Amino acid sequence: MMIVAIGTFEMSFPEANSLKEKRQILRSIKDRVRVKFNASIAEVDNNDDWNRGTIGVSVVANDKVYLEKVAAKIDALIADYSESEIIDTYWDYV
DSSP: OOEEEEEEEEEEEEEEEHHHHHHHHHHHHHHHHHHHHOOOOEEEOOOOOTTEEEEEEEEEEEEEHHHHHHHHHHHHHHTTTTEEEEEEEEEEEE
């Protein structure tokens, strides 16, 4: 059975002064998540707002417990970035 974990992270970037700075921070986050967890990740909302952004993450596996552990590790990795602040996080399992 295939299970998909879908995560949404609404974030702010208090130190970013332009879209370029925000996108550099997001690119760094996306690259690390993609490489470390083999996850799909993209900016999905607030694209033109230089101090806010929303990213979506998805991971596929056949074990929900495994996906919950991966989701917790992704949460920790994203929360570790000092250049961004997480406003809201939501995970759903389908």
